[in-house]
Amino acid sequence: MPFRHPMTQLSHASLILLMIAALAGCTSVQYYSQAISGQAALMWSAQPVAAVLNDPEPPPELKAKLATATTALAFASDRLALPVGDAYSDYVAFERPFVVVNLMAVPEFSLTPHQWCYPIVGCQSYRGYFDPDDARDEQAEFDQRQFDTFIGGVTAYSTLGWFDDPLHSGFTRLPDDRMVALIFHELSHRVVYMNGDTAFNESFATAVELEGLRLWLEQMSQPERFQQALTRLQQRNQTLALVADASVRLEAIYQRQQEISPEQLRAEKARQMSQLREDYLALSADWELPGPFGRQPPAFNNAHLALFRQYNQHVPAFRQLLRELNYHFDDFYRAVEALSELTEEQRSKQLATLAQRFDEHL
Template sequence: MRQLSQIYLLLLLVTPLNGCTTIGYYGQAIGGHVSLMMKARPINQVTTAPETDPELRRRLELAAQAREFAAKELALPVDDAFSKYVALGRPWVVVNLVAVPEFSLTPHQWCYPFVGCQSYRGYFQLADARQEQTAFRERHYDTFIGAVTAYSTLGWFDDPLHTGFTSLADDRMVALMFHELAHRVLYINGDTAFNESFATAVELEGLRLWLQQQGAPEGFERALARLQHRQQTLALVDATSEQLQQLYASQNQMDKSMLRAHKAQLLDELARNYANLAGQYEEPGPFGPPPVQLNNAQLALFRQYNQHVPAFRQMLKELNYRFHDFYRAAEELSRQPADSRSAQLKLLSERFVENL
């Protein structure tokens, strides 16, 4: 699956929590983030150090330019974000666990102080995520663990750059910076699809303007090709999800072994259709190179990260790419009830037409 980001608000002023599992989770979360922050060095120190690898120096200098562009041209609240760098020794910063009941497409929700409920849980150590995954599997949940390239603390902390960014191609590193900075603008408790689609729209349109300034518009065509791959895959996932929803609605009238057989058939068919589609791509598709094995958790996660991107891009287009106005309009939309919000996003999506 494409590189993931997540919201990861870690406050040391958390109210007292009950239960060893909860305390253990917050312990690793706070400890992991504090460790990350303590290892961070100012970027100007890294770039001027004689021992710094020349390619890393170039990447960090490019990131500094993108950071300034984000503040001036995209009206993003940069503050001191991405002003420091951490060498992780790996291309991901945390891993996400998603868990969905065996006969459902509604993810399990984890609820946190301040940020509300989310349909994933992040871990700094893979072993911790796998331990939690085992507990869900024993309850017959479908699960998925995905590497997370970056996360946002919504402006509560000055998030650093790290190896997760600098291991990407230039255009993807810049796009991911714009994505994470967009999370500092707007966040809705419990609506992952809204939050991630909004940030992805800022990422894409910001990247388009950045590449135009850099005199490399062909880079945006590559980004659009990746987006098209995600949208084509999303169409397949949506069609299969509709069939699965109908199947799961009959679970009280059908033997579980028969339910599992029908479910496996639908997921296998989706995997074959994805393989046929991904075979046409120059880069690996959103689920990676075929063959792939899919389950409820992967489908639920993929739908949430891609659902409303055309809607937000259309909103920005109708506002003539005035980012300040776009942020205000998106914030007004966020205050509406969920049903009204979804209806307006659907109408915006229907009006969207890609202009290369």
């Protein structure tokens, strides 16, 4: 099969960059330039999955991964009603452990993350970089402003359908079930994406990932393997409860900024962060699988808490909504789209009501 040059996609990227240049300053243009050049480098390095499968040189382990991914993509289209198109039809190999890194920045005495706003995709509470050094440069600027920051590696990301995202070695290094779940997660971002609400977007994608994986494993006659995913989910939920409790205490402290000195605020904050770390270590001591923050978590700050809350807080609500719609994914996506069009207050109320009805064992 001949190599498929992504000239159309690159011309779209160039057009976006020209739009940005007209709207933004030099720093923004520099940021978007690295993003577009990084995406272009991935696409130029790609080769069709079918060609890799027909090539005698790649190792059998890689071919098995790509064959599994191909089957999962058909399942995503047919059973999960996800808009697959030509996504993940190409493959890219790279040596680095992550495809991009994300920077998150939160004010010293707040749990509301800084938001970066972009043409087309809107606002997000993180900023992605292909080069970790670029992320560290911007991190240093926030550190000088007394922000709490965190840089984390990202195994995969979605371009929301603007480009045909490739499969890459970040996917194929994962166990099969986690690779398939990640494919479902990233494809779901093509369905509904809400400007400025990372918690909504990521919780929705995580719900599709979980329920999609459960159905996939049932089709593969391996339903027992979903138990490991449920174990990871239970650990995530237990950790989320700790983070939520700590967040309540921290927000009460931060509301006293007009009453006590910055030094006192920092001391109270440090005590709460230290207590959260101790609680997490006690909670996870007997877990067979590493928890969401690993075996030895870092010294927590506001950025760690804000990021974790955003990726997990609405997952039970979306899973309950899908359950009530009898796992008809087309209906589910329409319902999620309707939720995204509500006011923030209405949306939060409906999600909270759905979450209250959710029971994992029903």
